[in-house]
Amino acid sequence: MTMPDASPPVLAIRSLRKQFGQHVAVDDLSFDVPAGTMLGLLGPNGAGKTTTLAMATGLLQPDAGSAWVLGADVWQDPAAAKGRMGVLPDGIRMFDRLTGAELLRYSGLLRGLGEPEVRDRATELLDALGLAEAGSTLVVDYSAGMKKKIGLACALIHAPRLLILDEPLEAVDPVSGQTIRQILRAFVAGGGTVVLSSHVMELVESLCDRVAILAEGRLLAHGDLDEVRAGVSLQQRFLDLVGSHDLGEGTLAWLRSS
Ligand SMILES: Nc1ncnc2c1ncn2[C@@H]1O[C@H](COP(=O)(O)OP(=O)(O)OP(=O)(O)O)[C@@H](O)[C@H]1O
DSSP: OOOOOSSOOSEEEEEEEEEETTEEEEEEEEEEEOTTOEEEEEOOTTSSHHHHHHHHTTSSOOSEEEEEETTEETTTSHHHHHHTEEEEOSSOOOOTTSBHHHHHHHHHHHTTOOHHHHHHHHHHHHHHTTOTGGGGSBGGGSOHHHHHHHHHHHHHTTOOSEEEEESTTTTOOHHHHHHHHHHHHHHHHTTOEEEEEOSOHHHHHHHOSEEEEEETTEEEEEEEHHHHHTTSOHHHHHHHHHOOOOOOTTTTGGGOOO
């Protein structure tokens, strides 16, 4: 498959498909993410968001289709594609017998940065994310939110062109959440591009300028935030597209105490 555009989008997803046994998790999925935008990937539990992001970042081999980062095919030219992105995967598997500072240093060196640059950036990132004191603590002893933040720091340290973040604010406290929002806004203002998955509509509405809504591995809506919202709230639009699930009368009646 060839990339048709002369100036390619930062991320191009083309006909991606993934099947687990009989279950099709992602089905013929295609969309682009233009430079300098932040796309929120939404969908109910099991919609295929994590599977899509894992295929887009070279962590999971697709059954069909391709993903391109700034014109580099993630599966044909992984070194070029991966060098341009920073990834915060779901259920972070990290070298948790390192301290936070060691993990960050390791990530920076792995990305080809020199020692002084790694040291300066790591100090700044740990400080910005409220992990300065925890820098000498083993990552295995971090809380869920702290693991999320050190994972984000590792994704940022080489100043990538594209950030792909699976639920970046999940388990993060409100103070750090505010900092992460500021970091992401500044990253995009500086020409970077972000793709993030989330279940928090407020986060996507306040941060993202583009939205993609997935259900059962297929794209239900995609485009500018206002285009997708179509005059209602994102929450309402999401429920309209995906279908709400009202509990029938009498369901869980045994929970009532009187
Ligand atoms: N490794 C796997 N083996 C088998 N099935 C899988 C695997 N990974 C994902 N699935 C299935 O693929 C579907 C999509 O899962 P995925 O994790 O991509 O959804 P998601 O949109 O990220 O969900 P959530 O919002 O709950 O995190 C689900 O039905 C899930 O059970």
